[in-house]
Amino acid sequence: MNVDATTGPAPAATAPAAGVGWPRTKGSWIHGWDAEDTQQWEGGGRAIATRNLRWSIACEFLGFVVWQLWSIVVVYLPAAGFHFSSAELFWLISMPSLTGATLRIPYTFMVARFGGRNWTITSALLLLVPTLGLAACTANPGTPFGVMLAVAALAGLGGGNFASSMANITHFFPAREKGWALGLNAAGGNLGAAVAQLMVPVAVTALAAGTLGLPLAGLVWVPLIALAAWGAWKYMDNLSGATSDIAGSLACLKEPHLWILALLYVGTFGSFIGFSAVFPKLIVDSFGPHVGFTLGTATISLAFLGALVGSLARPYGGRLADRWGGARVTVACFAILALTALAQLLTLPLGSFPLFIALFLVLFAAAGAGNGSTYRMIPVVFALRSRSRDGGPDGGPGGGPGGGPARRAAAALGLISALGAYGGFLVPQVLNASRLATGSYAGAFTGFVAAYLLLMAVTWFTYLRRSPAASLAGI
Template sequence: MPEAANKRHHWLTGWNPEDEDAWRAGGRRVARRNLVLSVLAEHIGFSVWTLWSVLVLFMTPDIGFAFEPGEKFLLVAVPTVVGSLLRLPYSYAVTRYGGRNWTVFATAILLVPASLALYFVQRPGTPLWVFLAIGALGGAGGGNFASSMTNITAFFPHRHQGWALGLNAGGGNIGVAVVQLVGLTVISLTGHTHPSYVAAVYLPLIVVVALLAAWKMDNIDAVRTAPGAQREAVRDRDTWLISALYVGTFGSFIGYGVAFGLVLQNEFGASPLEAVGYTFLGPLLGSLARPFGGLLADRSGGARVTFRAFLGMGAGTALLLAAARLHSFGLFTAAFTGLFVLSGLGNGSAYKMIPAAFARKAEAQVLSGGDAGAAFARARRLSGAAIAIAGAVGGLGGAAINLAFTFSYTDGSGSGTPAFLAFLAYYVLCLTLIRVRYGHHDRADTGSAPNTTKEVSRVRV
């Protein structure tokens, strides 16, 4: 696995993480360096993407913003939608321009929405459409997830992908909690009249991370895919079935992450300080849980771990319904925090299901007489494309959660109960899907993807 063919352009050629000798000889070090920088870039992307989940809590009538609850939920939903839609082109961009090159660009461009947010959020009377436009630009931070995950998938061998993808995504997801901690710090030190300080924190961080990525990251030829990889993945049934599961895990995580503060304000009348103070813990724990969801999936199988995560999420949602009925703030926040943790575990395990599904198909092809190298190269290529599709669809699930809350809190009842019932029904649907389609596959979901015919003969199927 040569570290290099063209140092001047940061391209590494001949990358094959399944070659264990080359992996031990230096491939592991290269992959880990790129993983660390990928986590930093994705972290900043998530923070900018969910910036408005904090800023809307500052936008109260006493400082000149008289937006209705539905308008605020719409404002936090718009970046979620845009970020989700950008995930497919962002994933393709990595295969076209290289992981290092695209990471530098995708990070640096976040200076635009962060700067605009800093300027306009201190100007009462600014119409809603201006904030919606800035929020849409901030959606670019959500696109970073797909490009980052597609890139990291190619760096690591199959046997380590659950952990690597979970760590990469979890480190990025923590950006949701960190931006809320920044908001909490600002409110604690200056009150809720200076929301621009939250955006100001990220301007120098964006510059630093972009420069680090340009200096230390690599492009690898393995991430370049033949034209049509996404079209081929779109035609595969498992792409869409696992995407539906990811709607339930990641859609819940990002949807709850940006809406939790507003839910507390509308359900319990929480102040901006109380809302931010209670909302950061759930996304933080959920982000930390994601790598462990991937690790558990590496050991036990992605379907088994995801199934158990959905069981827990169903129970947690039932607790939310009980807490809302009892008007118990403590039980409500505890149940919500539990949902974040379980969705984080499910995020990591659901993503492990993607390369495992395509690896199983490659194994079947080889055992039927196909070429091992070609079969597993195709599986890796389609895994990257399917990850991008699942990421896009899952992000749209987050927007659906915010729209459900919008309708729930504006239908005259002033309660989130209708939304919670809808979420519970979807979790039951996901449990059924896993049981019917993936319950018998877990024994083949662990281990390394073979890259020679000799190795394939030893694969468990």
């Protein structure tokens, strides 16, 4: 075993007792990390990886919180004296998803450039910009819409955190435990959307002593962000072996299955994050601002349940994919999404809130499970493609253009997570267009039904169709 947490050459050393770890020095760099080395892993590697995972989850959780703050803040803007149109409110909801999806692309490479610990500290501290900006602009009802939109765009910094967090944690765990670790990391982050929608109403009403203190929607997270950045500084590590894979990313862009899987991820993760963002406004538009339960002086919208259910369903989607195959589970998820969107379309005129919330929770569960199953498909697809194209289990000599299947899959995971997040922008904008055109959301749900059926057909045709041409059948 040859692991050293110094910046110099890695001396040969005897493994410390499990859970003890290696000496931590200035910079907290670990050289010679090899999670696949069983002796190294059991001799302290597991403890180091677990410690880094915990603080990665904490920072990513706050990233999702910040990413989704505007989804709940917008429903309070009219009562706080802001005179924005419904279309402008939809833009405030969807803009963080647009910038967050875009930032995921460069964030994917920041871990290799600066170190996982270093970038986690930096990306956590960057969350102070959108939270303090939100507090400043919501303190004045005269703040121009352009300024509000720019500050909402800054919330996308929280969405970028997912890409760097996943890129960092994947280096710490062996292949046999990577799926579970990444699932925990993703689910822990996704829960931030639910917590934001639960806690913001408490902050802006109960903590504001009965007044509507919108600045508290941002300020309440500042000490937690500072604590998470401190924890990353004190307890996380940089891995010198974590390298960026620009060549692999460029090679992936030429792979047709990258774009197919990205489209599927738009349908699953895009639905989750898009509906999570717009759910509070949908409830207010359809049933009024006082639907929910009372906590002190605060009325808590049940919108947080959607993001909560979707987050908890994600790891189970991955587990079902392990057993039944990712494509089969993804097809089932798209079928449920289509049926649920159709049921929502048919029952909206009834004005039944219990039915409305129940159907949406089914939709969130299917989207969350679809996140896990689609994400699970990516490394399998790229491994099979590399084997069939390059003539061997490792992609032939040198792994072929762009490296072997593991490198291609790792690059694809980052790119697909970025492309899929654009669904978080599309869902609110489709709902907004439907409301502007017809005065209702029925047209949007008709479009969602058609989109889910199309994605279900694409998944089946590409990955499950039984024919000689379907070399990837059964994934």
